[in-house]
Amino acid sequence: MSTDAQDSRRAPYAYTLRDTLDADEHAACLTNWQQRYDQLSAGVFAGVFEEFCFGKVQLFREGLNQSVHQAGEAWRGSRTFAVPVMIEGTGWFGGEVYDAHSMLTLGSDDELDFRTPRRLEIVACTADAVALDAYAQQVDHRNIETELAGRKMAPATPERLAALGQLLATMMSSLRATPELLVHPQMRKAMEQALFATLLDTLSSGSVQATAPSCSARQLVVARARAYMEAHIDEPITVADLCIELGVSRRTLQYSFQDVLDLNPVKFLRAIRLNAVRRALKAPPPNGRSTVADVAARWGFWHLSHFSAEYKTMFGELPSDTLRRAG
The missing domain is CATH 1.10.10.60 (Homeodomain-like)
Structure with missing residues (x-):
């Protein structure tokens, strides 16, 4: 199923919900990313993909029932954070092993090298790196891109990681019920700043x-x-x-x-x-x-x-x- 609530070229937001039956189809879902998915485990592929794009933020959720290797890159000038909400075993990300207690991060200049376990569901956000760093500088006097330089796993305690995952899931649940409220600029601003604030709290040592x-x-x-x-x-x-x-x-x-x-x-x-x-x-x-x-x-x-x-x-x-x- 696919629902595009708005044309992202004309409207202040876009919403997509899709069930996928092929790894290539799934790889093509993520807006403005260049990706290739190779299915590694045997069996019929079944995936679910959900995405909200608004302002300088892209929220998405993807679930997979087969192990795949993902290669490619995110959109230029972005910074991505991903949290597993359901995972069987461990996976591989940029040369490091990740599990249920990992927070993955990807800069726009980083190559995507992501191997999933057979079953995985993640919630993630991709944000304009300049906007996020400007927010961090202005409200916390921090340089996030410097803090994350060269990292594939972002530093986060289990409690803060859980809080971020909960925020992402709650935001997507609220938007799923009433995506049309994103026409209000105040709504988009409030959600963007709530996300940025929680990211800073999650990354704080x-x-x-x-x-x-x-x-x-x-x-x-x-x-x-x-x-x-x-x-x-x-x-x-x-x-x-x-x-x-x-x-x-x-x-x-x-x-x-x-x-x-x-x-x-x-x-x-x-x-x-x-x-x-x-x-x-x-x-x-x-x-x-x-x-x-x-x-x-x-x-x-x-x-x-x-x-x-x-x-x-x-x-x-x-x-x-x-x-x-x-x-």
């Missing part, structure tokens, strides 16, 4: 010890952050937006908000956005009709079930109740 800013510096960071938020009250501001605007790292922002407001910046911004959604649900829609999903997407909430739970916890009712009462 935990060895970097940041010095907490002084009390006066923390107060200044929070004051400047609140001034920026007030000036952009109608926009779904993110932690990365604040880091870039203020020229501080995520850690500095964390220290400052926790000390001054007794709340981390993620929760603070989420509360601000939840209130914005509530006001939008209570207001007459500009086009005469509105849905909870569309309003939530416009404010960067990409996981609708989590959003509904957070909304009810904050306001004591579901967002659908607010919208129905306003109507």
Whole structure:
């Protein structure tokens, strides 16, 4: 089965879901990659492939029931990360053995040399390397491409690897249910930044010890952050937006908000956005009709079930109740 929700040349996103019965057919699924798959184990081939492309990100899932050797290369200027979610035994990637606890990475200048075990399912993301590195520089003051130079296996603890795999699976599950919400630029931005932030957390060795800013510096960071938020009250501001605007790292922002407001910046911004959604649900829609999903997407909430739970916890009712009462 194949579903192309949008033409990627015209639309802000593309979605593909396909069952494959041939290794060559499967190899051709991944957008903008140059690949060749050679089936190594005997038997009828059966695969599943799913892909979402939006902004500077490509999310994909592939499952195989036969051992194959994959050769080729990713699209120019990209960086790929892959996590096995189901694997029988071990495989071979760029000269190294991988298993269920491995995080694979591939730069655009790296040659793909990937041998799978007989059964494998992976979730993966390919991102624009410049965009990812710019994000890392601006919010964590890190150079990801330098950290990963020459690596085939990215450093990650089992807990952080599991968290990344869970995020990728959750993102794909949410998009599978409502891919059309990717028409909203705020939705695409929120998902891209959530992915980048989780990748940085996954790759962090935990060895970097940041010095907490002084009390006066923390107060200044929070004051400047609140001034920026007030000036952009109608926009779904993110932690990365604040880091870039203020020229501080995520850690500095964390220290400052926790000390001054007794709340981390993620929760603070989420509360601000939840209130914005509530006001939008209570207001007459500009086009005469509105849905909870569309309003939530416009404010960067990409996981609708989590959003509904957070909304009810904050306001004591579901967002659908607010919208129905306003109507």
